[in-house]
Amino acid sequence: MSSLVLNVQGMSCGGCSGKVKKAVEAIDGVDKVDVVLETGAVTIDYHQPTLQADQFKEIIEDLGFDVVS
Amino acid sequence: MSSLVLNVQGMSCGGCSGKVKKAVEAIDGVDKVDVVLETGAVTIDYHQPTLQADQFKEIIEDLGFDVVS
Structure with missing residues (x-):
């Protein structure tokens, strides 16, 4: 299983996170997602080796948030 | 100029609204948008007659909110 942390800006309430x-x-191959609202850290555990950071970033940016790293 | 009010659910902070x-x-032809967080009322003033409610709904739903009417 792989794990990845993204730094997301613009989440300002529990509804956002x-x-x-x-x-x-909802992405196929993702097992678990932890979001820390205060820091913007989004930790993604996934088992599908073809998944890439850019795919996660795109989904998050489509929701109107910024992925800074 | 036309005006339209949508009832949007799921906005829980100023970041959401x-x-x-x-x-x-950002939609071409839209002049002004007022959002009342407490009620979910989104009032859209626009001058482009070809714009339809479904286009506004789609944009809002893509952001992860529900348009109930």
Whole structure:
């Protein structure tokens, strides 16, 4: 299993972080997503080796948030 | 000029309502967007007669919110 942490800006309430969590968890091959609202850290555990950071970034940016790293 | 009010669910902070306002205001032909966070009312003033409610709904739903009417 692989794990990846993205730094997401623009989440300002539980509704924001919940949307990010829900959208990333819906990606095929993703096992678990933890979002820390205060820091913007989004930790993604996944088992599908073809998944890449850019795919996660795109999904999150489509929701109106910025992925800075 | 035309005006339309959508009932949007799922906005729980100023960040949420700001994303909706910004995304709808970016649509060509839209003049002004007012969002009332507490009620979910999104009022859209636009001058482009070919714009339809479904286009606004799609943009808002893409951000992860529900348009209920």
